[in-house]
Amino acid sequence: MPETQANPTPARKRIxxxxxxxxxxxxxxxxxxxxxxxxxxxxxxxxxxxxxxxxLTVREEPAALRRHTRxxxxxxxxxxxxxxxxxxFVQSHVPAxxxxxxxxxxxxxxxxxxxxxxxxxxxxxxPDNVNAGLFTYPVLMAADILIYNADLVPVGQDQTxxxxxxxxxxxxxxxxxxxxxxxxxxxxxxxxxxxxxLGEPTKKxxxxxxxxxxxxxxxxxxxxxxxxxxRAVTDSDGVVRFDAAEKTGVSNLMTIYAAFTGRSMQxxxxxxxxxxxxxxxxxxxxxxxxxxxxxxAEYARLLGDKAYVDGVLKDGAARAARLAGRTVRKVYRKxxxxxxxx
Numbered sequence: 001m002p003e004t005q006a007n008p009t010p011a012r013k014r015i016x017x018x019x020x021x022x023x024x025x026x027x028x029x030x031x032x033x034x035x036x037x038x039x040x041x042x043x044x045x046x047x048x049x050x051x052x053x054x055x056l057t058v059r060e061e062p063a064a065l066r067r068h069t070r071x072x073x074x075x076x077x078x079x080x081x082x083x084x085x086x087x088x089f090v091q092s093h094v095p096a097x098x099x100x101x102x103x104x105x106x107x108x109x110x111x112x113x114x115x116x117x118x119x120x121x122x123x124x125x126x127p128d129n130v131n132a133g134l135f136t137y138p139v140l141m142a143a144d145i146l147i148y149n150a151d152l153v154p155v156g157q158d159q160t161x162x163x164x165x166x167x168x169x170x171x172x173x174x175x176x177x178x179x180x181x182x183x184x185x186x187x188x189x190x191x192x193x194x195x196x197x198l199g200e201p202t203k204k205x206x207x208x209x210x211x212x213x214x215x216x217x218x219x220x221x222x223x224x225x226x227x228x229x230x231r232a233v234t235d236s237d238g239v240v241r242f243d244a245a246e247k248t249g250v251s252n253l254m255t256i257y258a259a260f261t262g263r264s265m266q267x268x269x270x271x272x273x274x275x276x277x278x279x280x281x282x283x284x285x286x287x288x289x290x291x292x293x294x295x296x297a298e299y300a301r302l303l304g305d306k307a308y309v310d311g312v313l314k315d316g317a318a319r320a321a322r323l324a325g326r327t328v329r330k331v332y333r334k335x336x337x338x339x340x341x342x
Contacts (some may be wrong), residue, residue: 015040015187016150018049018091021068022060025075027216027288028195028205031259032156036189038080040154046086047148047320048076053091053098054141057134058126074309075218078299089316091144096324101136101143103331107173108139112165142166147324149182154189177334193259198232201248219296222289229253229285240272240280250277257284260291 017037019025025034040046052069069090081088091097113119116138123130141162145153146169155163163186170181197203199214207215213231220228233249242265244251254268257280263271272280302309332339 012043012045013151014047014148015044015152015154016047016049016145016148016184017154018051018054018144019072019076020051020055021065021072022055022058023068023207024071024217024219026195026205026207027218027256027292030079030218030292031193031195031256033154034076034079036154037076040189041080041082041086044152046081047150047323048081048086048088049144049320050076050088050090051144054137057122057131057137059129070306070309070313071303073313074302075295075299077302077309077312078295083312083316087316087319088312089320090313093313093317094320094324096147096321096328097140097143099328100147100324100331101140103335104143104146104169104173105136105139107176108142108165108169112168113138116161116165118161138162138165139169142169145184146170146181147327148320149327150184151182152187153184155186156194160186180331180334193255195256196248196252198228198249198252201233201252216288218292219299220292222286222293225289225292226282226285229281229288232281234277234281238276240275240277241269250280253280253284257287260287 017033019029019033037046037048050069050072052065055065073088073090076088077083113135119135119137122134126134138161142165145163145166153163153166163184167183170183174180174183195205197205197209197211197214198216199209199211203209205215207217209215213228216225216228232253234253235247235249237247240250240254241247242251242254254265257263257268258265261268272283329339
């Protein structure tokens with residue numbers, strides 16, 4: 001009898017995501033994205049990128065940008081990114097991103113870019129530096145995604161427009177030159193949480209907020225975390241109850257507590273029934289500090305081993321470049337650019 005062949009294991013889908021090295025990430029970055037990056041590794045082939053080229057749309061102090069890039073890579077390793085099974089790299093270490101970006105820019109309409117809301121928002125924030133890179137930012141982001149033929153891209157509400165334009169550019173290119181790019185889908189993690197400002201809970205938590213008590217940094221020590229949560233804006237009725245419309249501050253704290261404890265809103269309401277906001281804020285603070293402590297310890301260890309972090313980034317760039325180079329060579333051939341052998 002002929003041997004029966006086992007069914008081949010289906011290829012895992014590929015995920016691409018990136019974060020800019022603009023300083024230490026906040027608790028919002030951690031719960032909204034970075035913690036999920038680690039969790040996704042069990043189910044997907046992951047490429048995670050420190051997006052240093054994107055950071056240049058706002059003028060950065062060069063030495064600080066270099067330092068933040070290495071620190072962010074160390075922090076990603078500390079949250080659990082596995083550089084052996086997956087790929088962690090710095091965007092500028094793979095020049096193919098910018099090579100593909102030019103080809104895609106030549107297949108993108110001016111009107112498409114002029115409608116991007118993030119360009120309008122950032123132009124308003126930095127009126128003294130409305131540069132062309134800010135305008136063409138979505139094309140480079142499209143190149144980041146399409147160069148690896150990513151199946152899925154984790155997206156927040158503020159990034160859906162960028163994913164849509166990446167799909168539009170890919171579809172247009174495929175229509176003109178034949179099948180080339182995978183059309184990426186958005187991925188909304190089940191465990192994700194949108195964390196709001198502690199000082200103004202109708203706004204997203206941001207480290208650029210002038211009120212330093214409005215955000216928790218991933219490197220804040222326990223005393224700082226407790227102090228900031230104690231000062232978090234709530235309301236005057238003293239009842240721990242989830243109501244995203246009427247009790248924005250309390251609901252935000254409940255979202256944070258739920259993200260770390262796995263408890264439902266009903267369970268949290270029952271736990272703190274009749275106990276007031278003082279007890280609740282302290283519990284949220286201590287839970288947050290305890291959850292971040294092992295990440296902070298590993299981060300401190302990695303910062304002391306610069307050679308290891310740099311080695312991970314060199315290896316990640318080499319692996320990413322192999323994938324990216326294949327795509328760029330294929331694209332160059334399709335658009336008619338002369339490529340010489342050898």
